[in-house]
Amino acid sequence: MxxxxxxxxxxxxxxxxxxxxxxxxxxxxxxxxxxxxxxxxxxxxxxxxxxxxxxxxxxxxxxxxxxxxxxxxxxxxxxxxxxxxxxxxxxxxxxxxxxxxxxxxxxxxxxxxxxxxxxxxxxxxxxxxxxxxxxxxxxxxxxxxxxxxxxxxxxxxxxxxxxxxxxxxxxxxxxxxxxxxxxxxxxxxxxxxxxxxxxxxxxxxxxxxxxxxxxxxxxxxxxxxxTSKFVSDYYKLHRKRIDLIYKQYQKWGMCESGVKSVLGALYVRYIFSAIQRNCDKRAEMSHKGRRKWVRTLLKEPLLKELLPYAKSDGKLLAVMIGVLKTGCVSGILLLGRVIFICKNSLPMIFSVLKQKR
Missing domain, CATH: 3.90.550.10 (Spore Coat Polysaccharide Biosynthesis Protein SpsA; Chain A)
Incomplete structure (x- = not known):
């Protein structure tokens, strides 16, 4: 039985x-x-x-x-x-x-x-x-x-x-x-x-x-x-996340502009989260190193594919997308530094603002 x-x-x-x-x-x-x-x-x-x-x-x-x-x-x-x-x-x-x-x-x-x-x-x-x-x-x-x-x-x-x-x-x-x-x-x-x-x-x-x-x-x-601790492979892991879903939709034969728009916006969010983490002392990355990191990032085939489609209804994420689309390394790093300061000075306030991004 x-x-x-x-x-x-x-x-x-x-x-x-x-x-x-x-x-x-x-x-x-x-x-x-x-x-x-x-x-x-x-x-x-x-x-x-x-x-x-x-x-x-x-x-x-x-x-x-x-x-x-x-x-x-x-x-x-x-x-x-x-x-x-x-x-x-x-x-x-x-x-x-x-x-x-x-x-x-x-x-x-x-x-x-x-x-x-x-x-x-x-x-x-x-x-x-x-x-x-x-x-x-x-x-x-x-x-x-x-x-x-x-x-x-x-x-x-x-x-x-x-x-x-x-x-x-x-x-x-x-x-x-x-x-x-x-x-x-x-x-x-x-x-x-x-x-x-x-x-x-x-x-x-x-x-x-x-x-x-x-x-x-x-x-x-x-x-x-x-998520509040330092993870050295943060960008690499989250790029893999975006790539996993992108490839899933490719296998499904459904990788349309709406899918790319959502993934592009999420990718931008993870990029700026990675940049602000690169400002952390534990990253052991100099300003010169961060500039090199961003320049390399801007050549990423996945980013080039998804960024043109990226859109957001939230103000903060819309700013991130706009700044990244300019390709201006100094502007990208400046915004990342501002996010780093806000997150570490007022973590709870930042978490509220992040929900409205």
């Missing part, structure tokens, strides 16, 4: 989140739809998380604790969780976030209507300052949409990327059988592991449900957020 499967497997990598883990798990346990399992993957956390995982597992039979004997990173922790998952759908939730209680019920109802390979929803970005106080929130809520054929689904992907909804793993639930069929796992790569996973997952799927749910609280903390 075949063993009964839960509807949702929640895989939660755990590392150095002792202050937040119980809140994350409790938010899942409070779901109004209760047919799920939780797999806590302790990635050899140095704090009290290993013991807390065991305590949580002992408190509810739907919770399982798995422990790595060495730190392997987010991607490997997710892959470990995948090997234990038995649900119809799998969800990779971050262990320092929390979710409101209606998500699973909405997912279940949408799947009854359209048994899709991918369920996608929105989020609320909660920004916390250095003292872990909530400073402000930004809600990103997509419209409800049901896609029953691959052509409609593929045309929607670029809009999801524009809304910042395509790249995350934790705002999606994936059909586990399909995931196992294609043998997809997360790669160990900084910053872009989620988008790489999603591009590969979505390449051949036929059905997708988009839910108007924004109750996933993505907590962005100034004290330990990866």
């Amino acid at each position: 075949e063993e009964r499967r839960p509807f949702i497997s929640v895989v939660m990598p755990v590392y150095n989140v002792e202050k937040h883990l119980k809140k994350a798990v409790d938010s899942v346990l409070k779901q109004t739809y209760t047919d799920f399992e939780i797999i806590l993957v302790d990635d050899c956390s140095p704090d009290g998380c290993p013991q807390l995982c065991e305590e949580l597992a002992a408190s509810d039979e739907r919770i399982m604790a798995v422990h790595h004997n060495e730190n392997k990173g987010l991607s490997m922790a997710r892959n470990t969780g995948m090997t234990y998952a038995s649900g119809k759908y799998i969800w990779f939730m971050d262990s320092d976030d929390f979710v409101e209680d209606s998500l699973f019920a909405m997912v279940f109802d949408s799947v009854k209507e359209n048994p899709a390979e991918l369920i996608l929803f929105g989020l609320t970005e909660d920004y916390y300052d250095e003292k872990d106080r909530l400073h402000h929130s930004e809600v990103i809520c997509p419209k409800r949409e049901i896609y029953e054929n691959k052509e409609e689904l593929r045309r929607k992907v670029i809009d999801l990327e524009k809304q910042t909804l395509y790249g995350y793993a934790w705002n999606k639930m994936y059909d586990l059988d399909y995931l196992n069929k294609i043998g997809l796992q997360f790669e160990k790569i900084t910053l872009i592991e989620d988008i790489l996973f999603n591009v590969n997952f979505c390449m051949h799927i036929r059905k997708m449900n988009v839910l108007p749910f924004c109750g996933y609280h993505y907590n962005k903390r100034m004290d330990n957020s990866l």
Whole structure:
């Protein structure tokens, strides 16, 4: 007799989140739809998380604790969780976030209507300052949409990327059988592991449900957020992100001007984010080095292809696009320096302004 499967497997990598883990798990346990399992993957956390995982597992039979004997990173922790998952759908939730209680019920109802390979929803970005106080929130809520054929689904992907909804793993639930069929796992790569996973997952799927749910609280903390730390390969990684989606649309035969417009604007945003990072002392880059970097950048074939199409409704990004289109190295570096000063002097104010870009 075949063993009964839960509807949702929640895989939660755990590392150095002792202050937040119980809140994350409790938010899942409070779901109004209760047919799920939780797999806590302790990635050899140095704090009290290993013991807390065991305590949580002992408190509810739907919770399982798995422990790595060495730190392997987010991607490997997710892959470990995948090997234990038995649900119809799998969800990779971050262990320092929390979710409101209606998500699973909405997912279940949408799947009854359209048994899709991918369920996608929105989020609320909660920004916390250095003292872990909530400073402000930004809600990103997509419209409800049901896609029953691959052509409609593929045309929607670029809009999801524009809304910042395509790249995350934790705002999606994936059909586990399909995931196992294609043998997809997360790669160990900084910053872009989620988008790489999603591009590969979505390449051949036929059905997708988009839910108007924004109750996933993505907590962005100034004290330990990866995106607030210095990443030396920032530009290289984000150029790869743009190239991944560009090539995906080329393979789909849908690389039209609208797609290039969105990717061009995003590429510009990443470029200026990289330039302001180059101003950081940890980049060990002189002004002369930054000038050389920009001159090399302006020769990039991908940039030459996408920049002419780049457009933005936001004022800040529109300025970035305009300055980059001039090809003036001094102007580009000046704007990058201004962004660097603003971000580092007033990080919270800058995060608010960035949302209005």
